[in-house]
Amino acid sequence: MDVAGDILEQLLAGAGREELEATLARAEREVEPRELARVRDLAARVRDQMERQRSREAELSGLYETARDLTAIRDLDEILAAIVRRARQLLGADMTYLSLNDEADGASYMKVTDGALTPEFRTLRLPFGTGLLGLVAQAGAPYFTEDYQADERFVHREYIDTAVDGEQIRAILGVPLEVEGTVIGALLAVHRRVRPFPADEVTLLTSFAAHAAVALENARLFQQARDAAAAADAASAELRARAAATERAAHAHDLLTDVLLHRGGVVEVGQVLAEVLGGHVEAYDEDDRQLAGQPAAPPDGLADAVARARTSGRCTRTDAGVWVAAATAGDEHLATLVLRTDGPMGLPERRTLERAALVTAMVLLFGRSEAEAESRVRGELVADLLAARSQDPERLRVRARQQGADVDGDLAVAVARHASERAGQRVVGSLARELRGLGTVHEGQVVLVARAEPVALGEQLRDRLGGATVGVSHVEGGLTGVAAAWREARRTLGVLYRLGRTGEVGDPAALGLARLLLGDNGPAEVEEFVDRTIGPLLRYDAERDTRLVETLAVWLDASGGLRDTAERLHVHPNTVTQRLDRVGRLLGPDWRQGARRLDVHLAVQTHRLRDLM
Known part of the structure; x- marks a missing residue:
């Protein structure tokens, strides 16, 4: 019986241990014990060799497939995660991690982990030469230990050992990542139990690290190429944008030049x-x-x-x-x-x-120059109107129309002072054009003539001049009456300043007693003064058959005494209070104060005298 031949054939056929032992048992009766022992030993050696070969082939096949897969990945972060994940699968490790070197800082920092338990370990940074990782990163050679914490070959640091304890790490295998002879980092596999690392595991992880380093470099170069392409695209887009912007700027220049020319x-x-x-x-x-x-x-x-x-x-x-x-x-x-x-x-x-x-x-x-030229022409006409020269009214109207002014209808004159004659000319000229009136600076004062209600015209001029004091007057008799209205408006302006009523707009009737004292006035002006001062009370009494004016007269005679007023009128003091409140609502809140109270008192007395006449 050829026992050795039968055993070899069974081994080649992939027979298991039981089949081999059965063949050897049958041969015990025919083969010498020494020969049988030799055949059994030889069979065991051949079987172990074949198992190691199959394991090696499986590892190489896995390594090849892993390398092929890595070369297909282009994203740098994605390939780093794939490296540690595949390394853990190949070695059956509890955890794998990868570090990258920072030459300027003299340290290797944790970049990515697979299987880590604590967040502190994921951010670990080891100086070159410190711990197993720092030693691999510095020396560029594989290192491993069966039990890291008990291994005195490595430089231990408290914070590193604390992080290792947190991960329950015992056995560590580390190999360098090299690109063109330069160590760029390290790849490590660990077990949470004490165990050795056979030479084939060291060889396997070293081979894998070599493939991983190539894949990392390819991904880095691909990223650089992609970044360069993106930068080129961005530069091209920026050039196109600048060219378009320059073209728009040139177009804008042409259009703005056209605005000036036309x-x-x-x-x-x-x-x-x-x-x-x-x-x-x-x-x-x-x-x-x-x-x-x-x-x-x-x-x-x-x-x-x-x-x-x-x-x-x-x-x-x-x-x-x-x-x-x-x-x-x-x-x-x-x-x-x-x-x-x-x-x-x-x-x-x-x-x-x-x-x-x-x-x-x-x-x-340009517009200002034209306006100033136009204002000079308009100013000449206003000067002629204010000088009251004997001129044909129709001729004056024609001149006004030639300058775009509308002077047919009720006119008003407004007069104000301004610190800058040039600025005042610009303001009044602009407002005159808007209102289709006439405006100029005459004898140091701003003069405006336009179709408008006098106070409303004065308020517009005041606002344009930034809160100036303005005297206004109604024009009687068309253009030929402008001179008289101007003199009255100018006199009103002077009175407003003397009374300290700066910033106000006033017509002659608004001057109250001051107008009666400072001007040539007759019954019409007195009547206008009374109506302007207490007219709202007179109309209220007439429409509602009330006694506001009488109550006000008695209250003034009683020097403001509430009880005396009530006794003279034979009413309750509350009734007097209610009537005076109504007076305040009709005349305004300041009717009891200063010069306004004097005007009211004088108007009431004048009204009482008029009733006796």
Whole structure:
């Protein structure tokens, strides 16, 4: 019986231990014991060798498949996670982790783990030469230990040992990650029990680390290539955007030049900006009155933005994201451009906005020159009207119409003072054009003639002049009566100043007693004074058959005594109080104060005297 041959055939056929033992048992009767022992030993050796070969083939096959899979991954973080996951599977480890070297810091820091129990371990950072990981990262050679905590070959640090204890780590195997001879990190596999690492495991992890390092480098290069491509695309896009912005800026320059050549205004400048830069454009004068754009309130922080723009000579941005540019001439602030846009505002767009502000300043200066020329012509007509020269009324009307003024109807004159003659001329000229009237600075005072109710005209002039005191008067007799109305309005203005009533708008009737004392007045002026002062009370009594004027007269005679007034009128004091409250609502809250009380008292007495006549 050929026992050795039978055993070999069974081994080649993949027979198990039981089948081999059965064959050897049958051969005991035919083969010498020594020969049988030799065959049994040989069979065991061949079987172990074949099992190791199959295990090696399985490991190599797994290693090949893992390397192939790694080379297909392009994302760096994804490939790092795949490396530690596959290494753990290949070695059957409890945990694997990978570190990367920081040469500048002289340490290797934990990048990714698989199977870690504590968050502290995932952020561990080991100086070169410290612990097993630091030694592998520094030396670039494999190291392993059956029991790390008891192994004195390694430099132990308290924080490292604490992290190792937290993970319950005992056996550690670490191999370097190398790219072109340079150690870039380390790959480690650990077990939470004491155990040795056979040479084939060390070889397997070392081979895997070599493949992993190549895959890491490929992923890094791929990422660099992708970043370079993205940067190239971004640079190309930026160049295209700059070219487009430059083209828009050139187009805007042409359009703004066209506005100047065709004598356009601020509205046209705003339209060009809105077309070129997008969004909404508004323009405001130096007093924040809107000159162009859709009606809107000035943006928050406009004053600060204008101050920065004037200081820097550049457009600026408010906290709310609104762009602001100042149109200036020398030190004079002429207007403000406001751009509300969500579009890009790179350097070309900002320069376009600043160029538009410059064009706006030029447009306003041109307009001012024209307005000043026009104001001189209008001023000549106003001067002729105020001089009361003997002129043909029809000729005066024709001259006014030639200057765009509407003087057919009820006219009023308003007179005010202003610190700057030039600024006053600009304001009154602008307002005169809006009202289709006439305006100029005459004998140091601003004079406005227009179709309007006198007080309303004065209030408009006061607001435009920033709260000035204004005297007004109604014009009697058309253009030929302007001179007399002007003198009365000027006299009213002087009285307002002497009475300390600055910032008010007043006509002759509003002067009260002062008018009666300072002017040539007859019954008509007295009647107007009474009506202007207590007219609301007279009309209230007439319409409702009440006794407000009588109550007021008795109260004044009683020097304001409430009880004396009630006794003289034979009414309860509460009734007097209620009537006086009604007087206050009709005459205004200040009727008991100072000069106003004197006017009221005089008007009541005049009314009583008139009733006796």
